[in-house]
Amino acid sequence: MKKVYKFLLNKLPRPLLIRLSYVFRVFAPLIYKGDNVTCPVCEKSFRKFLSYGSNVAHRENVLCPYDLTLERHRLMWLYLQRTDFFTADAIKMLHVAPEQCFYHRFKKQKNLDYLTGDLESPIADIHFDLHDIPLEANRFNVIFCNHVLEHVDDAQQCMRELHRVMSPGGWGIFQVPQDFSLEETYEDPSIVTPEDREKHFWQKDHVRLFGRDYPDWLRKAGFTVDEYKPSDLFSDKEIERYRLMKKEILYIAKKMEH
Numbered sequence: 001m002k003k004v005y006k007f008l009l010n011k012l013p014r015p016l017l018i019r020l021s022y023v024f025r026v027f028a029p030l031i032y033k034g035d036n037v038t039c040p041v042c043e044k045s046f047r048k049f050l051s052y053g054s055n056v057a058h059r060e061n062v063l064c065p066y067d068l069t070l071e072r073h074r075l076m077w078l079y080l081q082r083t084d085f086f087t088a089d090a091i092k093m094l095h096v097a098p099e100q101c102f103y104h105r106f107k108k109q110k111n112l113d114y115l116t117g118d119l120e121s122p123i124a125d126i127h128f129d130l131h132d133i134p135l136e137a138n139r140f141n142v143i144f145c146n147h148v149l150e151h152v153d154d155a156q157q158c159m160r161e162l163h164r165v166m167s168p169g170g171w172g173i174f175q176v177p178q179d180f181s182l183e184e185t186y187e188d189p190s191i192v193t194p195e196d197r198e199k200h201f202w203q204k205d206h207v208r209l210f211g212r213d214y215p216d217w218l219r220k221a222g223f224t225v226d227e228y229k230p231s232d233l234f235s236d237k238e239i240e241r242y243r244l245m246k247k248e249i250l251y252i253a254k255k256m257e258h
């Protein structure tokens with residue numbers, strides 16, 4: 001049973017996995033019973049998390065068997081717990097390409113005026129192209145748009161649009177896959193086949209690979225950017241228990257008040 005379960009979690013494509021997640025919710029607590037790791041999103045503890053990733057980028061002990069969070073989801077959630085995101089009154093929020101593990105939680109959150117958007121996802125409230133968001137300027141106090149900007153044709157234009165619809169004093173989280181060995185973001189419009197894109201940009205549908213200059217891209221679009229490493233926020237013990245990625249950097253993009 002355990003083998004079958006592990007096999008399914010590693011072999012099935014993530015969208016299908018997510019649709020099957022009700023199955024995992026039943027079996028995971030039984031199979032992975034224990035208290036070595038904790039997922040702050042579902043607030044459950046396990047003996048360990050599951051492994052995740054392709055043969056090239058395989059990681060052990062990272063996927064929550066209950067709600068399928070990865071390191072980056074848990075880092076973001078833990079950061080949010082240190083802000084007034086769960087308690088502040090009447091937050092107007094835009095969630096682009098909403099992550100399944102957050103979506104249901106945010107939807108239930110009474111202090112959020114919560115709008116979801118995506119190019120095509122059926123769970124999104126509205127559908128739009130991020131290059132040209134069909135919404136008024138200065139509308140949202142909080143915007144999340146994670147793992148999107150590596151897919152779009154013109155990332156700078158999309159960042160300017162995110163900045164435009166954010167209200168002054170607002171903030172957002174726009175995480176992307178980042179290669180910290182690259183000083184500058186790698187783009188090459190001549191790389192177009194899925195095979196080449198996977199080889200150069202890590203995934204078949206990525207059109208660039210962001211480097212250490214990623215926060216400068218956000219600054220260029222008008223944001224000020226705060227940067228946090230997990231070790232800035234959490235002890236080594238917490239980083240181990242929540243299984244965070246030590247080298248990941250969380251960027252908080254803010255729009256200044258005038």
Ligand SMILES: [Zn+2]
Nearest residue numbers: 039042064067
């Ligand atoms: Zn979880």
